[in-house]
Each structure stands twice: as C-alpha cells, then as structure tokens.
Amino acid sequence: xxxxxxxEGVSLRRGGRLLFEELDLEVGPGEALQVTGPNGxxxxxxxxxxxxLLRAERGKVQAAEVALADDHAALDRELTLRxxxxxxxxxxxxxxxxxxxxxxAKVPVRLLxxxxxxxxxxxRVAASAAPLWxxxxxxxxxxxxxxxxxxxxxxxxxxxxxxxxAASHQPLSGDWxxxxxx
Amino acid sequence: xxxxLITREVRRGSTGVTWLPxxxxxxxxxxxxxxxxxxxxxxxxxxxxxxxxAALTAALLPIERLIEPDRADxxxxxxxxxxxxxxxxxxxxxxxxxxxxxxxxxxxAAFGAALLSMDGRTLIAAEIALLIGTPGLxxxxxxxxxxxxxxxxxxxxxxxxxxxxxxxxxxxxAANAWLLExxxxxxxxxxxxxxxxxxxxxxxx
Numbered sequence: 001x002x003x004x005x006x007x008e009g010v011s012l013r014r015g016g017r018l019l020f021e022e023l024d025l026e027v028g029p030g031e032a033l034q035v036t037g038p039n040g041x042x043x044x045x046x047x048x049x050x051x052x053l054l055r056a057e058r059g060k061v062q063a064a065e066v067a068l069a070d071d072h073a074a075l076d077r078e079l080t081l082r083x084x085x086x087x088x089x090x091x092x093x094x095x096x097x098x099x100x101x102x103x104x105a106k107v108p109v110r111l112l113x114x115x116x117x118x119x120x121x122x123x124r125v126a127a128s129a130a131p132l133w134x135x136x137x138x139x140x141x142x143x144x145x146x147x148x149x150x151x152x153x154x155x156x157x158x159x160x161x162x163x164x165x166a167a168s169h170q171p172l173s174g175d176w177x178x179x180x181x182x
Numbered sequence: 183x184x185x186x187l188i189t190r191e192v193r194r195g196s197t198g199v200t201w202l203p204x205x206x207x208x209x210x211x212x213x214x215x216x217x218x219x220x221x222x223x224x225x226x227x228x229x230x231x232x233x234x235x236a237a238l239t240a241a242l243l244p245i246e247r248l249i250e251p252d253r254a255d256x257x258x259x260x261x262x263x264x265x266x267x268x269x270x271x272x273x274x275x276x277x278x279x280x281x282x283x284x285x286x287x288x289x290x291a292a293f294g295a296a297l298l299s300m301d302g303r304t305l306i307a308a309e310i311a312l313l314i315g316t317p318g319l320x321x322x323x324x325x326x327x328x329x330x331x332x333x334x335x336x337x338x339x340x341x342x343x344x345x346x347x348x349x350x351x352x353x354x355x356a357a358n359a360w361l362l363e364x365x366x367x368x369x370x371x372x373x374x375x376x377x378x379x380x381x382x383x384x385x386x387x
Binding site: 051052053054055066067068070072073074075076078087088089124 | 183186190194197254255256257259260262263264386387
C-alpha cells in the first residue's frame with residue numbers, strides 16, 4: 001500500500017537555523033508516528049512541512065490530504081461550537097460526540113475553556129475525511145477523559161486505514177513509532 | 183468553500199461595530215464647517231473633496247480586523263489545507279469588505295452632503311464617484327491589511343501605505359473624472375487578490 005506521507009532527503013532552515021537535514025520518513029496507512037525532541041527542535045515545522053504550509057529548502061515531501069490540529073483553533077469565536085465546526089464541513093456531530101463535546105454544541109466558542117477548545121480543535125480534525133492527521137502537542141490541556149477519548153479516536157482512525165503524525169514532548173499511549181529530532 | 187467564506191466574511195463584517203467607519207466618516211465631514219467656517223458656497227465647492235478625504239480616513243478603521251485575526255487564529259492555514267487559494271481568500275475578503283463598508287459609506291455620504299450644503303447634482307456626482315471608487319478602496323485596504331499582517335505597529339504602517347496609494351482614486355474621484363477613476367479602481371480590484379494572496383503566503387512562511 002502506498003505511503004500517506006513521505007519525506008525524501010528533506011532539509012529545513014528557519015530564521016537562518018538548520019532544523020533538520022536530509023530527513024527521510026514514511027508513514028503508511030494505519031501507522032502512527034510520534035516526533036519528539038526539545039523545544040525549538042523543529043517538531044511543529046515538520047508538521048507544517050507535511051501539511052504543505054512550509055516549503056523544504058531541499059528534498060521532496062509527498063502527502064495525502066491532511067487535517068492539522070495545532071495550537072490555533074481556527075474556529076469563529078462568536079459562533080456556537082457546532083456552527084463554528086460546521087464551517088469546516090465533515091462529520092461534525094459524530095466528531096463532537098467522540099470528543100464529549102455534544103453538550104457544548106450551542107455554547108459560543110469564546111466561552112470555552114482551554115481544554116474544551118483543545119477538544120474542539122481535535123474535533124475539527126476528526127470531522128474531516130482526511131486520511132492523514134497532523135497533531136501538534138495533542139495532549140496539551142486535555143484531562144484524563146480527553147486523553148482517553150483521543151486515544152480511542154486515533155485507534156479508530158488507524159483501523160479505518162488512516163495515519164497520524166504527532167509532535168509531542170509527552171509520551172503518547174498506544175502503538176506508536178517514535179522519531180527524535182535533536 | 184469560497185461561497186461559505188464570503189458569507190462568513192460578510193457576517194463577521196456586519197456584526198459588532200460595522201457602523202463605526204460610516205460614523206467616523208460623518209464625524210470627519212461634520213468637522214469641516216468648524217474648520218473652514220459656515221460659508222455654504224465654500225463648503226459646497228469643496229464638498230466632493232471633503233467626502234473623499236473622509237472616505238479615505240474611514241477606510242483605515244477596519245484594516246486591523248481584515249486579515250490579522252484570521253492569520254493569528256490559524257484560519258488562513260486551514261483554508262489552504264481545504265484547498266482554497268490565498269488569492270481566492272483575498273478576493274472573498276475584498277468582496278465582503280466592500281459589501282459591509284461601501285453601501286454604508288454611500289448612505290453616510292448623503293448625510294455628509296447635507297452638512298456641507300452640497301446641492302443635489304453635486305451629491306449625485308459624488309455618490310457615483312464613491313460607488314466607482316470604493317471597490318478600489320476596499321481592495322487597497324485588504325491588500326495593505328495582508329502586507330502588514332503580523333507586523334508590529336501594523337495599523338500605523340497601514341495608514342502610511344494606504345493614504346498615498348489611494349491618491350489617484352482621490353484625485354479622479356473628487357474631480358468626477360469617472361472613467362479615469364474607474365480605470366484605477368478596476369486596476370486595484372483586479373490586482374489586489376494577487377498581491378494580497380502573495381502577502382498571505384509570505385506571512386505563512
């Protein structure tokens with residue numbers, strides 16, 4: 001089966017600093033890869049490269065359709081949560097259920113706590129049909145219930161043939177390949 | 183997606199302080215009789231120019247909310263991931279900005295004309311000039327919002343950029359040289375999505 005994400009000899013420089021050089025990686029259907037490394041090592045930049053939001057200095061990046069959850073919610077603060085998520089389309093109600101957000105459907109986004117907003121950001125990704133999920137520090141601000149729901153969501157996505165690339169300095173539960181950036 | 187984006191932009195532009203630029207426009211016009219005196223003939227003669235100066239300064243007010251909030255909240259990134267070209271984003275924002283800014287300004291101009299003792303014929307000419315020129319002004323505002331997005335003191339910088347670039351619109355608009363004004367407005371409106379799109383892309387990287 002063909003890879004959903006492939007880096008071939010990718011180098012990236014930001015702000016004059018070389019973040020990584022000649023990086024090769026491949027993520028296939030059903031796989032999950034966690035990128036670890038200290039602050040500023042380029043984890044988020046790697047995700048943005050995979051999303052096509054950054055261009056590599058050298059090398060080739062090939063990716064399937066992606067959905068990205070980073071620290072920007074990209075949800076209209078004045079709308080209710082359901083309407084804000086519906087702007088981006090997809091299976092919104094199912095994603096809200098999966099992340100325990102159904103009771104908050106009519107609450108304006110601006111009134112959500114940081115943990116609820118994190119769940120909403122993950123719901124935006126879960127609602128999409130994209131086979132490759134890019135999650136930047138997905139555990140931040142989540143409580144125990146949120147962590148459990150995220151684990152289940154990722155497992156179900158992988159079972160459907162989807163893949164996940166996550167950048168996190170905290171260990172992610174489950175069967176993950178790991179790659180460290182220095 | 184582009185239809186949803188235009189609807190979203192119009193909704194965002196129509197909530198909150200939509201009336202602020204129009205109110206500011208009327209306020210600037212209302213100051214003029216205090217500055218030059220109550221001579222109705224003089225006010226009527228300079229009326230078109232005053233309306234244009236007021237329109238330019240009012241156009242500065244919404245610049246900060248046109249691009250920067252969406253850049254800072256990741257909306258522009260998500261639109262890219264949903265396959266919407268940056269140029270299309272810029273076009274949607276220009277169209278929505280004009281829809282929420284232009285018609286209100288045209289209404290406010292009627293009030294302004296009364297304050298300046300402009301006669302009906304001059305008012306109609308000024309309204310036509312504003313109708314032709316405000317799309318160009320909206321295009322310029324979105325472009326400058328994109329170029330200055332994320333920069334420190336962006337609003338001051340935006341004013342320094344917008345006012346000189348709007349001078350051709352001001353000259354032809356105030357002089358009721360409609361064909362030349364339309365040419366400038368068309369040039370700005372046609373070119374702005376590409377310049378603003380490139381600026382949005384550059385800010386991302």
